[in-house]
Amino acid sequence: MIERIAQLVNADPAIVRWGRHMNETFMVEVGETQYLVTVAAGRIEKVERGPFVMRSWRFAIRASAEHWEKFWRDPPPPGWHDLFALLRRGEVAFEGDQRVLMAHLLYLKLALASLRKR
Amino acid sequence: MKIEPITGRYAHIELEGREHRVYFEEAGEGIPLLCLHTAGSDGRQYRAVLNDAEIARRYRVIAFDMPWHGKSSPPAGWEEEDYRLTTGRYTGMIMSVARSLGLERPVVMGCSIGGRIVLDLALSHARELRALIGLQSGAFVERYYDPAWLDHPEVHGGRACGAVAYGLMSPLSPRHEVWETVWHYMQGGPGVFTGDLHFYQVEGDVRQRIGEIDTSLCPLYLLTGEYDYSASPRDTQAVVDRVKGAKLTIMKGLGHFPMSENPEAFLGYLRPVLREIHG
Numbered sequence: 001m002i003e004r005i006a007q008l009v010n011a012d013p014a015i016v017r018w019g020r021h022m023n024e025t026f027m028v029e030v031g032e033t034q035y036l037v038t039v040a041a042g043r044i045e046k047v048e049r050g051p052f053v054m055r056s057w058r059f060a061i062r063a064s065a066e067h068w069e070k071f072w073r074d075p076p077p078p079g080w081h082d083l084f085a086l087l088r089r090g091e092v093a094f095e096g097d098q099r100v101l102m103a104h105l106l107y108l109k110l111a112l113a114s115l116r117k118r
Numbered sequence: 119m120k121i122e123p124i125t126g127r128y129a130h131i132e133l134e135g136r137e138h139r140v141y142f143e144e145a146g147e148g149i150p151l152l153c154l155h156t157a158g159s160d161g162r163q164y165r166a167v168l169n170d171a172e173i174a175r176r177y178r179v180i181a182f183d184m185p186w187h188g189k190s191s192p193p194a195g196w197e198e199e200d201y202r203l204t205t206g207r208y209t210g211m212i213m214s215v216a217r218s219l220g221l222e223r224p225v226v227m228g229c230s231i232g233g234r235i236v237l238d239l240a241l242s243h244a245r246e247l248r249a250l251i252g253l254q255s256g257a258f259v260e261r262y263y264d265p266a267w268l269d270h271p272e273v274h275g276g277r278a279c280g281a282v283a284y285g286l287m288s289p290l291s292p293r294h295e296v297w298e299t300v301w302h303y304m305q306g307g308p309g310v311f312t313g314d315l316h317f318y319q320v321e322g323d324v325r326q327r328i329g330e331i332d333t334s335l336c337p338l339y340l341l342t343g344e345y346d347y348s349a350s351p352r353d354t355q356a357v358v359d360r361v362k363g364a365k366l367t368i369m370k371g372l373g374h375f376p377m378s379e380n381p382e383a384f385l386g387y388l389r390p391v392l393r394e395i396h397g
Contacts, residue, residue, distance in 0.1 A: 018277075075289045076289060078288075078345045078347075078351075079345075079347050079350065081285075081288070081345060082284075082285030082286070083285065084262070084282065084285045084347070085285065085347040087262050087263055088347045088348070089347075090262075098264070099267065099270065102267040102268075102278050103273045103274065103277070103278070105277070105278055105282070106278075106280060106281035106284060109281060109284065109285055
């Protein structure tokens, strides 16, 4: 499912503009499956599926497949509608460089939520 | 051209022995209804309540910007100190504003940190108040993220505070009202949201005291949006379970900023409460 994020974000200038200053690779973990997402000036350049050998990333956002599935419903149920909603439940983990994650938080929230579009 | 029936003025009020220039807006005539905005935002959140013709017929609605917020200034010398909200400071400020503006037994309505402080007002000032309305009230929220990032030279505070506020709203709320609410957060001064969260997430824990609230002295209405995860319906229910006579309404499809993120839906819940208080 997450592979669609490049097409969805890149087609939406309202999301891309919030990531204009982001040039990073970050990890999204959906259960056991790892993805590396590379962003260049707000556009998603590539989404790679793991497993990876000795790859670097700036930060990782990890949650179970079941919890991402709830987050990606349209509309999401109450308490599952935002990255920080999952954080308060203890159902998502942020690892790595928290500063970069927080600097681009609005973009990341919008980009990940774009997967709710059918 | 449309001009809203809201008047904005500045009051000079002494708080904790220091002169403060406090901005407030008001509309309507009748029972004073003093409105408290959320952490890191300002009184614009109550724009729809201030503009509501039905409410204005029976209530004098007043929304002030807390010092450091919106159009209210920090006190002289602010550049030498960290802003930090505490229970005593917050309650003292609300009662001083009410006294300074000559409000007689006002209704006080607050959201989030304002929804928390109405619980303290219910304990400490019940006889001076006509009724209390808590929006998104909870007795305490444990820290689940580090607010230090909201006031950091390498993170844009406006963007980060806006991002935190954005997620607390409902995905069903009208997009233009959601982004209006985000904008208020993006305009906050450095360290102000974080300073308010000191009260919300560290100092302002009323869990041990809420059992002593006597709603026969001052009625307590609690309205909570179902999409809020900071003060969730479960958190408000936990208050109601311990406060005899507190009246709970769960607001379908609303989030943490009901009056600002979806004004029309919120007014549908608020008007009956205000009718009941008016009698």
